[in-house]
Amino acid sequence: xxxxxxxxxxxxxxxxxxxxxxxxxxxxxxxxxxxxxxxxxxxxxxxxxxxxxxxxxxxxxxxxxxxxxxxxxxxxxxxxxxxxxxxxxxxxxxxxxxxxxxxxxxxxxxxxx
Amino acid sequence: xxxxxxxxxxxxxxxxxxxxxxxxxxxxxxxxxxxxxxxxxxxxxxxxxxxxxxxxxxxxxxxxxxxxxxxxxxxxxxxxxxxxxxxxxxxxxxxxxxxxxxxxxxxxxxxxxx
Numbered sequence: 001x002x003x004x005x006x007x008x009x010x011x012x013x014x015x016x017x018x019x020x021x022x023x024x025x026x027x028x029x030x031x032x033x034x035x036x037x038x039x040x041x042x043x044x045x046x047x048x049x050x051x052x053x054x055x056x057x058x059x060x061x062x063x064x065x066x067x068x069x070x071x072x073x074x075x076x077x078x079x080x081x082x083x084x085x086x087x088x089x090x091x092x093x094x095x096x097x098x099x100x101x102x103x104x105x106x107x108x109x110x111x112x113x
Numbered sequence: 114x115x116x117x118x119x120x121x122x123x124x125x126x127x128x129x130x131x132x133x134x135x136x137x138x139x140x141x142x143x144x145x146x147x148x149x150x151x152x153x154x155x156x157x158x159x160x161x162x163x164x165x166x167x168x169x170x171x172x173x174x175x176x177x178x179x180x181x182x183x184x185x186x187x188x189x190x191x192x193x194x195x196x197x198x199x200x201x202x203x204x205x206x207x208x209x210x211x212x213x214x215x216x217x218x219x220x221x222x223x224x225x226x227x
Binding site for chain 2: 101
């Protein structure tokens with residue numbers, strides 16, 4: 001069975017600093033996709049970044065980047081130059097093409113001014 | 114990009130009544146949509162996969178007769194909570210799109226049963 005684990009229920013970061021959110025997953029598949037979603041207080045799920053398992057290069061989107069370690073089944077999110085608007089719940093998610101997402105339990109990120 | 118509209122944003126209903134939630138793909142056709150439930154400060158729990166023109170696939174533990182799903186067109190899926198009770202109060206979210214691109218989520222519906 002596929003499972004996604006986020007071991008940090010809460011994290012905090014000083015504004016303008018860098019923070020890393022952890023995510024591990026379990027799968028027997030070789031081809032899959034990994035995502036980080038952000039859920040602010042509005043509860044709208046917003047896609048932050050995605051990674052295709054067959055790509056070795058880590059995905060980056062502006063201040064957001066991932067450290068994808070396929071052998072270790074690890075997919076961490078690094079947020080650089082943290083901003084107040086980054087405060088939200090962050091969910092790691094896994095998906096095999098055409099199928100539903102499996103979400104982690106989430107990490108609540110607080111940004112300290 | 115893909116846009117998913119969910120309606121209503123919030124609804125309050127009396128215990129024993131039924132409530133219908135709509136999920137629409139506005140600029141693309143969705144043969145598959147997903148319905149999630151989220152309790153406060155918890156993750157999204159997949160309830161069912163909605164398939165256009167066929168029966169929905171429910172996750173284990175989800176009551177099919179209580180949570181009726183209809184996917185009658187390529188752009189609309191509905192979730193009806195039948196004979197709602199206070200324990201059905203929750204946040205319901207739908208999603209659609211392509212998994213490889215990252216599904217697009219609706220804005221969610223907050224259901225309160227009184």
